[in-house]
Amino acid sequence: xHPSPARPRPCSTSLRNRTPRWPWIELGSAxxxxxxxxxxxxxxxxxxxxxxxxxxxxxxxxxxxxxARNAQNRGMLVELDDALTSAEANDEVRVIIxxxxxxxxxxGHDLGSRVQQEELALGPKQHPTRKIHGGTRLxxxxxxxxxxxxxxxxxxxxxxxxxxxxxxxxxxxxxAGLMLMxxxxxxxxxxxxxxxxxxxxxxxxxxxxxxxxxWEFGPRRAKELLLTGDSLDVEEAYRIGMVSKVYxxxxxxxxxxxxxxxxxxxxxxxxxxxxxxxxxxxxxxGFHNALNSCFNLHQINHAHWAEVTGGASVGGTPEFGVPAWxxxxxxxxxLPA
Numbered sequence: 001x002h003p004s005p006a007r008p009r010p011c012s013t014s015l016r017n018r019t020p021r022w023p024w025i026e027l028g029s030a031x032x033x034x035x036x037x038x039x040x041x042x043x044x045x046x047x048x049x050x051x052x053x054x055x056x057x058x059x060x061x062x063x064x065x066x067x068a069r070n071a072q073n074r075g076m077l078v079e080l081d082d083a084l085t086s087a088e089a090n091d092e093v094r095v096i097i098x099x100x101x102x103x104x105x106x107x108g109h110d111l112g113s114r115v116q117q118e119e120l121a122l123g124p125k126q127h128p129t130r131k132i133h134g135g136t137r138l139x140x141x142x143x144x145x146x147x148x149x150x151x152x153x154x155x156x157x158x159x160x161x162x163x164x165x166x167x168x169x170x171x172x173x174x175x176a177g178l179m180l181m182x183x184x185x186x187x188x189x190x191x192x193x194x195x196x197x198x199x200x201x202x203x204x205x206x207x208x209x210x211x212x213x214x215w216e217f218g219p220r221r222a223k224e225l226l227l228t229g230d231s232l233d234v235e236e237a238y239r240i241g242m243v244s245k246v247y248x249x250x251x252x253x254x255x256x257x258x259x260x261x262x263x264x265x266x267x268x269x270x271x272x273x274x275x276x277x278x279x280x281x282x283x284x285x286g287f288h289n290a291l292n293s294c295f296n297l298h299q300i301n302h303a304h305w306a307e308v309t310g311g312a313s314v315g316g317t318p319e320f321g322v323p324a325w326x327x328x329x330x331x332x333x334x335l336p337a
Contacts, residue, residue, distance in 0.1 A: 066102025104171030201229035204316020211294035
C-alpha cells in the first residue's frame with residue numbers, strides 16, 4: 001500500500017524474441033516505447049508491458065507506471081491477472097518473469113493518484129470492477145469482498161499458476177509490492193534492492209492482505225519489520241532464503257533471462273510437480289489457512305479505523321497517532337550499513 005500522486009504515461013508493448021539489456025530504463029522512455037512498439041505488436045494493456053521470448057517459451061511482464069513508482073491501481077491489477085492467466089493458458093509458455101519499469105519494482109497499492117481516484121469515483125472513468133465482486137455492497141462487506149478478490153485471492157491464484165514464475169525486482173519493494181514478489185516461485189534481485197512493509201507505521205494496519213510475512217521473513221523478524229517499518233537489505237534477504245539470486249543492477253535483465261532459460265529446459269511435468277509438491281507441503285504446514293485467518297484480521301483492522309474515524313478513513317490518522325503519509329519519517333534499514 002502506497003499512495004502516489006503522479007499520473008503515469010500509458011503505454012503497452014508486446015515483443016517477441018527481443019532482449020533489452022536494461023528493460024526498466026530502455027522501456028521506460030517514450031522514445032524507446034515508440035521504437036519497440038514499431039518492432040513488435042501493440043497489445044491492449046495500458047499499465048503493463050508484455051514480451052514473448054525464445055519462441056514463446058518465456059514471457060516477461062513489466063509493471064508500467066514508472067512515474068507513479070509502479071503503484072498498483074485497479075486497472076493494473078486486472079491487467080496483470082489477464083497477462084498471467086493468459087500466459088498460464090498458453091502451452092508454449094514455460095516460465096514467466098515479472099518485473100517493473102522505472103527506478104523501483106513497486107511502491108505497493110495505489111491509494112492516492114488521480115488514476116486511482118478516477119477508477120474509484122462514479123463517472124465515465126470508473127473501473128468496471130467497482131460494480132462487481134462486492135462493489136455495489138455497503139460498509140465492511142464492500143471492502144472485504146473487493147479486497148478479497150483484487151488483492152488477496154488474485155495473489156494466491158498467481159502463487160498457484162501452473163507455470164514457473166520469477167520475480168525480477170530492483171530498487172525498493174514496498175508493501176503490496178512484496179505481495180506480487182512473494183506470489184512468484186523464485187525471486188531474483190538487483191544489488192541494492194530493499195524490502196519494507198510500512199503499512200503498520202504509516203497506516204496503522206497489521207500487515208498486507210496476503211500475509212506472507214512470517215513465512216518469508218521468519219516470525220520474529222516479521223514482527224520487528226512490521227512494528228518498525230524498517231527495511232530488509234538484499235544481502236539479508238538472500239541469507240534468509242527469500243531471494244534466490246542477487247545480480248549487479250546492469251546485469252539483472254540478462255542474468256534473470258539466463259536463469260529462466262535454464263529452468264525452461266526442464267520437462268514441463270517435472271517443473272509443475274516440483275512446484276506443486278513444495279506449495280502443497282507449505283500449505284500442509286498451515287500456510288493456506290494462515291492466509292485466510294490473517295486476511296480476516298486485516299478486515300477487522302480496517303473496520304476499527306472506519307469506526308473510530310466515523311467513516312472518514314479505513315486506516316489510521318494523525319489524531320490516533322498514525323502520521324500522515326507525507327509527514328512519515330523515512331524508512332530505516334534494519335541493519336546499519
